[in-house]
Amino acid sequence: MNPETRQKIHEKYERELQRGERFWPDSIFKDAIMALAIFILLILLATFAGVHDSPKADPSDTSYVPRPEWYFLFLFKFLALYAQIPVLGKIEWIATALIPGLALGVLTVLPFVDKSPRRYYAKRALPLGIMGILVWGMLWLTILAEYPTVASDGSRVPGILQAIAGILLPLLAYTAFAVIAYTLKERAPRAILFTGLGAGALMAGFSLLSMALYPPSHKETVEHPTGLVDQIVAGQDLYSIHCLECHGEDGSITVIQGVPGLEGKVISPINSRDVLYTVNDASMAQIIAYGRPDSGMPPFGKAYNPEGLTRAEIDYIIAFMRYSWDDRYEKPEIKPLYPPLGAYEVPSYEVHIAPIVKRYCLSCHRPGKDSNDYFMDTYENILHSGDNGDRNVLAGDETSFLLQVIQGQPILNPDGSEEIGVMPPSGTLKPEVIEVFHRWVLMGMPRTAEEAARLTWPAP
Amino acid sequence: MSGPNRMTRRDFIKITTGAIGGVIAAGIGLPAIGYLLAPALRQDKAGKPVIVAKLAEIPVGKPYPFSFTVTRVNGWERTANVFGGFVIRLSEDPQDVRILSSRCTHLSCRVNWSDEAQGFICPCHDALFDRDGKVVSGPPPEALGHFDYEIDDQGNVVILPVERKTE
Amino acid sequence: MRNAWQTLFAWLDERLGLHSLYQNLLDRPEPRGNWWNTLGSASLFLFLLQVATGIFLTVYYNPSPDHAYDSIQYIMNEVAFGWLIRGIHHWGASLMVLVVFIHMLRTFVTASYKYPRELTWLVGVGLLLLTLGMGFTGYLLPWHQMAYWATTVGTQIAGSVPFVGEFILKALRGGPDLSALTLQRFFAAHIWILPALMFALIGLHLYLVIKHGESHFPDKDD
Structure with a gap:
């Protein structure tokens, strides 16, 4: 670039300065308004969009x-x-x-x-x-x-x-x-x-x-539990699916019953101080992830099974155990599993049945279990899957197998032997949970909350 | 044109700019104060009552040492702190009991019962407390703390894990 | 009549040179600007906001695989306004990348990088890279699944450079695998090394902007 061109550039710039503005306050005023706009935008984003973290890093x-x-x-x-x-x-x-x-x-x-x-x-x-x-x-x-x-x-x-x-x-x-x-x-x-x-x-x-x-493949967006209460609830659901069969609802079982391969195995109760005080969270996570081959506990982590529990899920189970059974922990207020039914209210699959099934039934009744072929993981499966798919859940029918077995009536073969035992195999459901199933089946198994809202349970 | 009391456009711009700066500084500064001081403003929960001993197993007259852990939540971690004390039965009467803390009021060392001295000795600076926890000699400024307690139906000594000053 | 304030100001001015500072830094003539000219100062504002919120976050954040995630959850759920401070830091990072990029585009479109502002542009490219570096190192710190695996892939990509790839990969990760060392060095880079470089380059950038003045919008004669 020759000196004349440079000279011209500088002269032009001087002319621009002549008819320009002052840095303070003219330019800074605009900068300040821009800064304020950005600041407000950030506060709105932080408040309404928030930050969504995926679960804790899990190298396995x-x-x-x-x-x-x-x-x-x-x-x-x-x-x-x-x-x-x-x-x-x-x-x-x-x-x-x-x-x-x-x-x-x-x-x-x-x-x-x-x-x-x-x-x-x-x-x-x-x-x-x-x-x-x-x-x-x-x-x-x-x-x-x-x-x-x-x-x-x-x-x-x-x-x-x-x-x-x-x-x-x-x-x-x-x-x-x-x-x-x-x-x-x-x-x-x-x-x-x-x-x-x-x-x-x-x-x-x-x-x-x-x-x-080629639209984007449908991705299930899973909300990850972040607060303590959400984590305890998630842990309870996971516990119900993976642990409850052997350890029981309150972790007190000492002799395993009704689990193929582990029948009659003597185990220590996991809700005791002996276990909770002496095993810290890290060791507990190790036991759940890698199992205890000497005492029959299978591994549940991802190391042996790609479908296994993630590290975060194991942490939720531990949180559930600690806050439920460890007397050093104070359990926070936890929302009920499903909103209690009003006198004339009809439950729906979405709001009532799905969380109940997840907590009490899914540990056995899900794909991958070979003890039975009745799967309760989806609405369709609850209605139609399994050998007795045409008898399990029938709209308005008191003799639906599901209703009979949860009320203590086993389904018998013609020769008098038990075809389906009472459910759940150990313990019984609470009367209000049975009532939810009862109303749901008799009113025709509404799927969504809207469908259920259109129905009224006859006055008792 | 504009009189001495009229605000010029320039002044208006200057003041507005300053005000915007103030709003942003306050917008980040005020929450930051709450953010930084949050742990200090947190209400610590009182611990649950702890069973420390069975009354029947404690001899009358001789201080009976016990210890218990209190789990505190500090941030995202739980810290178990061990505290200790002595149950002293003054007579056969189940209500005639005193429960002293073993934390020396001088620098928080643990005091031990000494049969020879018939008092509590702090190993750190050779302080001596008598059976009631009063200072006999040494640097401690006040008597050993005590715990509130009750005897439950099964004859357990149950204390509230909050050390209280002894007057 | 000189009042006390004027006396104080005169005293300070004599020693600090406040008046010449004011004249040289603030009371400068500028070409007539428009809103596109605010992007540079907006980048600076976002940087300072990130510095402030970042410092606040380090008060509770713990850069170790055992505690990083829990400490972030603690900030989000337990600490007063923790969600706000982290939210501003999180979104501010995204916005800063965006604003810096648009600022660069504006400079390109108005050809403001030309004589005599070549070095301002050069320093600006450095600042763009540092901003992206801040984004990359900051992304790992919450130590959640997405962060962990995205950084695994990101460092793997850096490791694909021929001949020196493995060296770069190990230098970034502090070893062959993503580990506590990686988190620690990303943390150090994120809060010490990169910000220090950014402060230096921003200082240089601002000096050059003041020295040459903001460029004017080109017209038919330019």
């Missing part, structure tokens, strides 16, 4: 699918798409190190590459076009990160569409820019503008096409 749970922070998502998607490219896709470091490194390098040395004194937009079509395509591409890659690269049926079409939008089209646009800038010279800006707009529209088009044809 290798099945966890992580996602980076949103501002790294575009790189994340770029890597996924790049890996789909034949041959070149195998050379991982090109995408992980070389390309981001080059991009950063260009960004760093930008003022030393683009040394022309021109600043007006229309005179800078090439750099603006390059940056525009880059930012537009990053935007679409970020959005596409929510969408599958490989479709659920194994089709690679979404990945191909996305790679066209996020990699191929930008490359073509850049090539076109270079050619245009080199050949058209004077008339280049307009051509670059239209090429850029066209490429941008195509990028959006291919992205939207992929999004429309």
Whole structure:
């Protein structure tokens, strides 16, 4: 840059200062309003959006699918798409190190590459076009990160569409820019503008096409218990499913009954001070995760079984045990399992039956248990699964097997032997829980709270 | 144009800017005070009553040592602190009982009963307390603390795990 | 009549140079600006807010695999306004990345990186990288599943660089695996090393901004 150009730049800037403003208070006033707006936005986000943590880190749970922070998502998607490219896709470091490194390098040395004194937009079509395509591409890659690269049926079409939008089209646009800038010279800006707009529209088009044809796979969003009360309740549910069969509802069982393979095994009660005072949380977690082979306790953690309990889930069980049985802990107020029924209220699957079943039935009646084939994990399964799927739950029928067995009436075979014993096998349900089942079956098994609200239980 | 009492646009901008700064500082500063002082403002829960001994097993006259743990929640951790004391039966009357803390009132060392001295000796600075916990010699400023207690139906000595000053 | 305040000010001014500070730092002429010009100071504001809330968080946070998660839950559930302080820090991080990025884009679009402000841009790129570094190191600290596994993958990516990959991976993790050492060094980087560098670069950046003045919006003559 020659001295005259520099001189001109400085003179122009002086003129701009002449008709400008003062830093204090004019500029700072605007800065302050901006700061206040940001501050209010942050308080609103902290209050209404909050921060959602996943459960505690569990190095043994290798099945966890992580996602980076949103501002790294575009790189994340770029890597996924790049890996789909034949041959070149195998050379991982090109995408992980070389390309981001080059991009950063260009960004760093930008003022030393683009040394022309021109600043007006229309005179800078090439750099603006390059940056525009880059930012537009990053935007679409970020959005596409929510969408599958490989479709659920194994089709690679979404990945191909996305790679066209996020990699191929930008490359073509850049090539076109270079050619245009080199050949058209004077008339280049307009051509670059239209090429850029066209490429941008195509990028959006291919992205939207992929999004429309291959929507994101449905992910179950699980709310993780964070407060102590939620953790104790989660622990109680997990305990009911995994531990209750052998240890009993209050952990007091000393001889296991009715569990295949462990029948008659003598165990120590786990609700005693002997256990609770001498085994600390870490050791307790180890015992639950890895089992106690010498005393028959199987491992429940993820180390032996990918479907096993996570470290966080084990912690919830321990919290439940401590706060329920350890007299050094004060149990906080815990909401009832289901809202108590009014005199004429009809229970629903959603609000009443699901939590009751989870607590009292699911430990045996779930897929993966071979002692029976009646599964109670979903609404449909409760109504139809198992050998007696047509007899277990019948709308309005007092003789539904489910109602009989929970009220102490075993179902007998024609020869008088027991086909289904009373349920639960040890102990009985509380009368109010039986009443919930009773009303629910007699009123036709409403699924949602709305369906149940339309019904009225006849006056007693 | 504007008189001496009229606020100029410039002044208005300056004052507004200052006010915004103040609002932001207060918006982060006031919650921060509560945040930093939260542990000090927390109400500590009184411990549950603890059974320390069976009255029938305690000889009359000789102080009977006991200890108990109190679990305190500090932040996200539970700390079990061991406290100790002595049950002293003054006569056969089940109500004639005194329960002293074993924490020396000087620097919180644990005092022991000494048959020779017929008093409690603190090993740290050779302080001596008499059977009632009163200071006989040494640096302690006041008598040993005591615990409130009751004798339940099964004849257990049940104390409230809060040390109280002995006047 | 000089009152006490004026006397005090004169005394301080003679020793601190308050008046020339005021003239050089605050009472500067500037080209007519618009709201796009506030993004730089907005980045600074967010940085200072992150510093303040970050310092508050370290009062309760414990950087060890055994306690990190529990201490964060404690902040969120037990400490008065803990949810607010952490919420501002969490969302402020995202917003800072966004604002810094848009600030950079604005500089690019108005070609403000050109003579005589090349070094301001260079320092700015450094600040962008440090901001992303803060985001990356801060993400691990709550030690939850997402943080743990995202950082595992993130460091793995850094480890894919040819020849020096394994070296970088071990340097980042403090060993072959993600462990207590990783958490400790990410914590140190997040609260000491990166912020110290950021303070230095921000100081340089601001000095350059004041030295050359804010660039004006280009018109047809530029």
